[in-house]
Amino acid sequence: MSELRQRFYIENCPIRGEVVHLESVLQTILAQRDYPQAIQILLGEMLSATALLASTLKIKGRISLQIQAAGTFKWAMAECNHLGQLRASADYEEDPRFFQAENSSTVFNALVNPVLFINIEPEFGERYQGIIALEHDTLAGCLMQYYDLSAQIPTKIVLASTTERSGGLLIQLLPRNSEEEQQRVDEDLWPRLTMLTETLKAEELTDLEPTEILYRLYNEEDVRLPEAERLSFGCTCSKERCANALIQIGVEAVRETLEFQNPITMDCQFCSTRYTFTAEEAFGLFGKHLS
Template structure:
């Protein structure tokens, strides 16, 4: 595998065709995230797919901000979350109980079929403006199929997604059929292009998606099409935690709860589960958030 394959997103277009797409590879960032906790193999696979999916979906947004996928369920998997910002920074986390079914997996179906009362949220949080949350039914065999159904039915944008993950690397490919602006554009478009491209995309094997470079993947799939490639975008692990965010969390729980915490733990220590960063608040700092001062 080429060295520069680690942590990238390659956008592509089909010339004279309303189809756009992305190829994503994660390796170093994936390893950083999976090293934070001793995840069972099937949970590693699920997190890898979610991370690749968020990196793919983030590329479809034209805003500054972040997009996250969050699964909530009862059963052995409590929740799982993956996030990608407009800067290409990804992070992820999951909370679960050990399950013998999670010892082996080839895709997200291993975990999805064990979920009880599952819900998948798509959260879009722009730096400025209103937040958006979409709810995705987890009633398809794999995460990719669930997301494709959401785009087809809710967003009404024909979308095809392929996801593959090992415990070392994660990959994803997305193609979308963009709306045609007017009747003249519709007449110029090859009506067979979308069925043809989706059929070709389905031939992509999991090992090809995780092992081959983006250029090799696109050539193998669409070598008879005129594929245009903008510059590669780099992805990386990144955490949005900060002392300011922790301070806001303390403000939300209120001064009485902060006083109770200080009585048990002074200074207050707050750990980020995503990156293991630790933030410390002395009594003076914590109470100062409420305009109070030590006497």
């Protein structure tokens, strides 16, 4: 039942949505570092959210959510690509507020000038970045604010996570063309569906199968379920990407780094894979030989 993204439609209604459920993927990612509980829960919510948002894109590439703040919390990031591969990481200083907090809202409230970035990176084509000042104390609230302001597609998102399991549900009222506007619509449809969605408890979202959640919420509607998609952990780091990063900082910076670190080691911040570059390899990137 785990590591699934289940899309759904409601027959003859301009409604689409999806439910995500993560268990072993979440546990794999959380085991990569020694995160305090509240940050584990925040990362769980961010992972479910990126898996939901990735499904709304019709591109090959990846989408990431990144929260940045001033002060002791530096950043947290979760990413999902079109293959359903997820990764996440966070960086912060030792701060008792994060270590004592029990849920992600406590972390949100402790953040100084937090900003949420939504990055969309197609394999080919232009990157997109949306920036949202965090004005709500939940990630779901901030994402709905983003949809309200930029996409203008009525969207309801609910997210929940524990340190073991995470889940999310997104439902959207799709724009209709003028021909469809002519058809008789159920005026009450969207308010009714959002109200039903709000009745979902956090523990139902983390503990129930997606199909069970959809049945509990919308069993009065004609819900259609395409085949569920599998989600997995996947890191896109590579030696080639590290080499590109070294090329970006330039030969002088590489020379300086080699003075105190030879060979140069680069640890992936997501999966902790270590990449090493000897002086010869590092200079070779610039077409230079050791002299």
